[in-house]
Amino acid sequence: MDTTVGAIFEQGQRSIKVPVPVFIRASASVVGTKEGEGPFGDSFDMVGGDDKFGCETWEDAESTLQKEALLLAIGKSGLSNKEIKYLFAGDLLGQSIASSFGLASFQIPLVGMYGACSTCGLTISMATVMIAGGMAEHAACVTSSHFASAEKEFRFPLGYGNQRPLSATWTVTGSGAFVLSSVKSDKDRAMISGLTLGKIVDFGLKDSMNMGACMAPAAADTIYHHLVDFDRKPSDYDKIITGDLGNVGQKALWDMMREMGMDISKVHMDCGMEIYDKSQDAHAGGSGCGCSAVLLSAYILKQLEEGRWKRVLFVPTGALLSKTSFNEGQSIPGIAHGVEMVSCK
């Protein structure tokens, strides 16, 4: 466990070595029915009875996911709302309305963020920066996605009943929330030790039904720079975990990493490939901000908490498209933000 306080910035390096320990004190995951029926069904904190979560609209249902996840995470942290100085949040919907309407009641100042499906990594990164910089003691992060609101936002309304190719992913209905703190406690699930923020990587791909391929180059870029900046090799990590590349994107990522002389195949895991099992007909896998966020809370942090894993690199991946950019024939650039987490054991 590397907690050296020292040089955290060198010109030309993209990464940040977190200068003082930042702890993930608590987290929570809330998911929809399909996720509840998947391999991690028993690990989530809450599984909705139906995917509208008692709301009138899909957007409102997604707001409810965020609200419930954050309530649970703050509750587990033992802190009050007032002790959480800032909230870092975002989602996939236009103008991030799932966050705007889900989080108002908490009355906590909001840092709104957008990194498509990489948003979970982005919110945790910036909360870590604020806490490590001494400008907040406790902060919370929350992100979400919802299958039905995402299909409406990016592709077609569900009623249209369009066909999906095998390279398409299934947007996870779920929200993950995390409470970060500079104060060590006996609850801590893991510690954040390094950040590698991603840049926009655009290989010119245009197929919104194959987003894994669009995002894989961004994941490769971030993982490469992380390993170089920290002078490590893939085997120094128990897992290198991408967000939602799916099986098509995973192959592209492995190939690109090999071309750069790094074989990550032995330690790589993709949240999108794990969250559903084959019988659930999710094609290339799960996707969405919620995909990596709920697995981080329900599975990844559990491994770190119990000391089975010592060090992971969590790299949620985002596809920076909108319905408008897609319809106007633009490419789908990718971005991936890397967060290194270590076990407190």
Add this chain to the structure above:
Amino acid sequence: MDTTVGAIFEQGQRSIKVPVPVFIRASASVVGTKEGEGPFGDSFDMVGGDDKFGCETWEDAESTLQKEALLLAIGKSGLSNKEIKYLFAGDLLGQSIASSFGLASFQIPLVGMYGACSTCGLTISMATVMIAGGMAEHAACVTSSHFASAEKEFRFPLGYGNQRPLSATWTVTGSGAFVLSSVKSDKDRAMISGLTLGKIVDFGLKDSMNMGACMAPAAADTIYHHLVDFDRKPSDYDKIITGDLGNVGQKALWDMMREMGMDISKVHMDCGMEIYDKSQDAHAGGSGCGCSAVLLSAYILKQLEEGRWKRVLFVPTGALLSKTSFNEGQSIPGIAHGVEMVSCK
């Protein structure tokens, strides 16, 4: 000029006293034709010949605004792209596509942010946190809006020719970019000394043609907490500057501040009310991320740079709606992020 390094966090306070000086080394503004014809026409760095900026689509035109503004700001800073460690950016379009497609070529890691028209304040705040925390030496911020892409995104396509009530604002076509640094230089335009991040404030208003009224409560909340946290009164500021409340929102803000025992009428300025003159038929005033960003670069920082103003509170205001939330009958919550800037003279 208050540069004390000291207690920057107290429980229950929303603000951050920036622990080490963060300098605005350079900035730039690029605007459209209508803004170029307005009272600040001569002060902007670049005025487009037509509002498509040589592009095929309005969205692409907005991306070009961001690209040009950032190029100019980095150029003025005397730094190279490689020396800018991180980019903080966002815009009003769904999934922030103006940023995604405008900034890829800079090859700088991107922190995507969303705070509607308050995004300029949010990006500057988080860049300041990162720099003050010692995790970057130089960072850049860029935000934009475009009248035509915003009308299409939030209201009606221009071709529809809808009527606009007098309470409606006119989205500014423009982008402002800022280079922030921990290293003092002889170019510095101003110094950032305090941050007051805003929370979501929702008074239940639903009229997207009267966003000034929707955002005024959020502005009042942020200004109130800023003054209380720093133990100051309005007259301690040469200006308290909101983003785009327009004349309807300004009245609401003054009234709310008076109810809280603070009269800001003598020092208040609203960027939206200044950017066009009466003859330009912009109704309640200008709005959009670009509105406050271009006036910050072209006018506000000039006053600080030349020492005419010593201390300002810059509070861009955002309305957290989307076309979907509006059509589903949701209210329009507001948010406002406050950045205190002081003259280096």
